[in-house]
Amino acid sequence: MLLLDYQNVLIESLLRDRLAPDASPSSVDQIVSDFDNVTFHISTPESKSKILVSITIKCWKELVTYGAQAILDREYGPYIVQPEQGYDFSVQVDLDTMASKPQEEKDELVRRVSLLKRNAMAAPFEQAFDEFASLQDQAKNYSSETAPQGVREGGEVRAIHYREEEAIYVKASHDRVTVIFSTVFKEETDRVYGKVFLQEFVDARKRGVQNAPQVLFRHDAPMELQGQPGLRGGRGENVGYVTFVLFPRHLTPQKRDETISHIQTFRDYFHYHIKASKAYIHSRMRRRTADFLQVLRRARPEEADAGKERKTASGRTFRAQA
Amino acid sequence: MASQTPAVVMDNGTGYSKLGFAGNDSPSFVFPTAIATKGPAGGGGGTGSGRPAVANKPNFLSGGAGGHLSGKRGTEDLDFFIGDEALTAASGPGYGVHYPIRHGQIENWDHMERFWSNSIFKYLRVEPEDHHFLLTEPPLNPPENRENTAEIMFESFNCAGLYIAVQAVLALAASWTSSKVQDRSLTGTVIDSGEGVTHVIPVAEGYVIGSSIKSIPIAGRDITYFVQSLLRDRGEPDSSLRTAERIKEEFCYVCPDVVKEFSRFDREPEDRFKKYDVRQPGGRSVTVDVGYERFLAPEIFFNPEIYSSDFLTPLPNIVDTVIQTSPIDVRRGLYKNIVLSGGSTLYKDFGRRLQRDIRHLVDARIKDSEVRAGGQARSGGLDVQVITHKRQRHGPWFGGSLLGQTPEFKSYCHTKAEYEEIGPSIVRRFALLGGPGST
Ligand SMILES: Nc1ncnc2c1ncn2[C@@H]1O[C@H](COP(=O)(O)OP(=O)(O)OP(=O)(O)O)[C@@H](O)[C@H]1O
Ligand SMILES: [Mg+2]
Numbered sequence: 001m002l003l004l005d006y007q008n009v010l011i012e013s014l015l016r017d018r019l020a021p022d023a024s025p026s027s028v029d030q031i032v033s034d035f036d037n038v039t040f041h042i043s044t045p046e047s048k049s050k051i052l053v054s055i056t057i058k059c060w061k062e063l064v065t066y067g068a069q070a071i072l073d074r075e076y077g078p079y080i081v082q083p084e085q086g087y088d089f090s091v092q093v094d095l096d097t098m099a100s101k102p103q104e105e106k107d108e109l110v111r112r113v114s115l116l117k118r119n120a121m122a123a124p125f126e127q128a129f130d131e132f133a134s135l136q137d138q139a140k141n142y143s144s145e146t147a148p149q150g151v152r153e154g155g156e157v158r159a160i161h162y163r164e165e166e167a168i169y170v171k172a173s174h175d176r177v178t179v180i181f182s183t184v185f186k187e188e189t190d191r192v193y194g195k196v197f198l199q200e201f202v203d204a205r206k207r208g209v210q211n212a213p214q215v216l217f218r219h220d221a222p223m224e225l226q227g228q229p230g231l232r233g234g235r236g237e238n239v240g241y242v243t244f245v246l247f248p249r250h251l252t253p254q255k256r257d258e259t260i261s262h263i264q265t266f267r268d269y270f271h272y273h274i275k276a277s278k279a280y281i282h283s284r285m286r287r288r289t290a291d292f293l294q295v296l297r298r299a300r301p302e303e304a305d306a307g308k309e310r311k312t313a314s315g316r317t318f319r320a321q322a
Numbered sequence: 323m324a325s326q327t328p329a330v331v332m333d334n335g336t337g338y339s340k341l342g343f344a345g346n347d348s349p350s351f352v353f354p355t356a357i358a359t360k361g362p363a364g365g366g367g368g369t370g371s372g373r374p375a376v377a378n379k380p381n382f383l384s385g386g387a388g389g390h391l392s393g394k395r396g397t398e399d400l401d402f403f404i405g406d407e408a409l410t411a412a413s414g415p416g417y418g419v420h421y422p423i424r425h426g427q428i429e430n431w432d433h434m435e436r437f438w439s440n441s442i443f444k445y446l447r448v449e450p451e452d453h454h455f456l457l458t459e460p461p462l463n464p465p466e467n468r469e470n471t472a473e474i475m476f477e478s479f480n481c482a483g484l485y486i487a488v489q490a491v492l493a494l495a496a497s498w499t500s501s502k503v504q505d506r507s508l509t510g511t512v513i514d515s516g517e518g519v520t521h522v523i524p525v526a527e528g529y530v531i532g533s534s535i536k537s538i539p540i541a542g543r544d545i546t547y548f549v550q551s552l553l554r555d556r557g558e559p560d561s562s563l564r565t566a567e568r569i570k571e572e573f574c575y576v577c578p579d580v581v582k583e584f585s586r587f588d589r590e591p592e593d594r595f596k597k598y599d600v601r602q603p604g605g606r607s608v609t610v611d612v613g614y615e616r617f618l619a620p621e622i623f624f625n626p627e628i629y630s631s632d633f634l635t636p637l638p639n640i641v642d643t644v645i646q647t648s649p650i651d652v653r654r655g656l657y658k659n660i661v662l663s664g665g666s667t668l669y670k671d672f673g674r675r676l677q678r679d680i681r682h683l684v685d686a687r688i689k690d691s692e693v694r695a696g697g698q699a700r701s702g703g704l705d706v707q708v709i710t711h712k713r714q715r716h717g718p719w720f721g722g723s724l725l726g727q728t729p730e731f732k733s734y735c736h737t738k739a740e741y742e743e744i745g746p747s748i749v750r751r752f753a754l755l756g757g758p759g760s761t
Contacts, residue, residue, distance in 0.1 A: 033452075
């Protein structure tokens, strides 16, 4: 239901078409945007059968400090090429060498490449999840009083300034990972919708969706973010902080990839829904207006006609009966 | 932020929507302007592609989905698909397909709003607040439609800026890529033929000469129907609309002379007659013969009487009339730059035939007036040129991409702030993009 894909649909469909058995190679040159200040360049600079996919991300430098390179090496190893001028990272798909590969391998490659943004932005989450695992291990040796500072307090806050005014903060502790989104509403209406929408999230657990992560919403920066530079908040500011608390059950090795994909799309999903809700309200308003217009139309003729002279086709006149 | 991101260019046509980013040479997505929602098809006037609709109140304000709003509390209005997915969903149970655009104009705003929201978030994957948008509209679009569009773009999506351009003007800009076009002028006659309707639009320095526009009720869909009827008459094993459309797009061309073409088919049948393999659902494969429809189908532009009984004027005559009814000082420019645009102008030799026929009409008229002047006045002749170019297929989109990437584009847009200050009427006027004085 209005879920957003994790992958880039254009890259996915383009690669799938080109890798199809009966496809004929053709050149392509597209610069396209994706959410969160990501830009892709899909091109065939060398030959039609070598597709170069490059990505640039606003927060690339931060991602690198959180180990993005290692993750990308792991995911794209043999396909990585020298980053294209003006981009942060490039992979190249050679259609000729892929042609002889089994279909599953092609599908897997399409899936991987179309998840380029997701994988690059997974770095701080993966790091935090690993840190959680090690803190959890260490914590087993202590009671809550005897634990050393590092274990009790949890790890560093990893900040990802992925949009001009908005950031994601990830912090691992021995029993949870906290993910905080700072989110800015450009418009008052959106803020109101946003609040209603978030309240649903907050209430989800009360209504018995026990597996859902705990969600908190507030207007000033949560305690976890103390000491972070560039924080805004408080009354009168249009900033909100949405905190997700991920519990160990969300962080198991089986769940972790899905959790990362999911939480990454939160902001876009959130704004998409605000906009979809507005569309829904608009359709109700149109409906209402149409109803009112109909009432008005029905009301008008009686007044205008009352007592007016009318002519029949033959020219005789008569008075309308009031 | 919106100052660095590429503008989003959306050309929503009766049949297909072309979506992408300014600066690219082709749209990122081209899919049917269709939306599938829960419930039966039709309603809301959204039957742009000729599929019969369930009768509905002819009121543009009412949406097909708005049936029993008070009674519904669920999320069924979030349950929909657009584009190819819509057609797939509608082929199964539970969903009905709607076409929110008819004859180039948006008729169902509820559906269109949802179509856009899905286009933007699911396909283009952009936060509309970060981007400027360039949308297109058909010629003679009522200003109310523009306002409705602006309302949705600004109030639902908070888009950073909005520019709405007339498709024909964009098509002229698209022709600048052709080597035959020397000066980048926005004067010319645009023949835009898509799925639902064919327009002949004279444009002088970027302004549409509204009083001279002519529309022809023959376009892609009619040609598809015509091919289909020929396949049916011959009893071909597959005569679905889909097959007819594929055959039309792959095999049809315009011939110089129908009678000669018939005899050519008889003389060299191996060359002329083709075969088309269709894989039917269920895995069975059949072969359809392709014959005279190859040249007969597009011929209905030039000899409409073979298809229609109430519309009989050939396209070249329409073009000639359009130019003749335009102000005299621009006629020369209109003849010299006749630009093709849209999917249904792609037939091989379409431009060549059109140019020849228009030239004949013009020459005959000149001769006639010379005779009447008794040989006193001699005309220098008129240059008739039909421009066929590489970007013709998605002409309006490509023109939008071209203009949307210029440095001044964003300053030509109306912004959200201006919209809030002045209201929807602000979009009744846009400064001319790509006109004289701009790069
Ligand atoms: N190669 C081709 N030869 C002939 N017809 C084609 C070709 N490719 C596409 N078409 C036809 O062009 C039509 C679609 O064109 P286009 O996308 O310009 O229309 P549109 O913009 O959706 O509609 P409109 O402009 O009427 O609102 C379809 O009828 C399609 O069958
Ligand atoms: Mg069109």
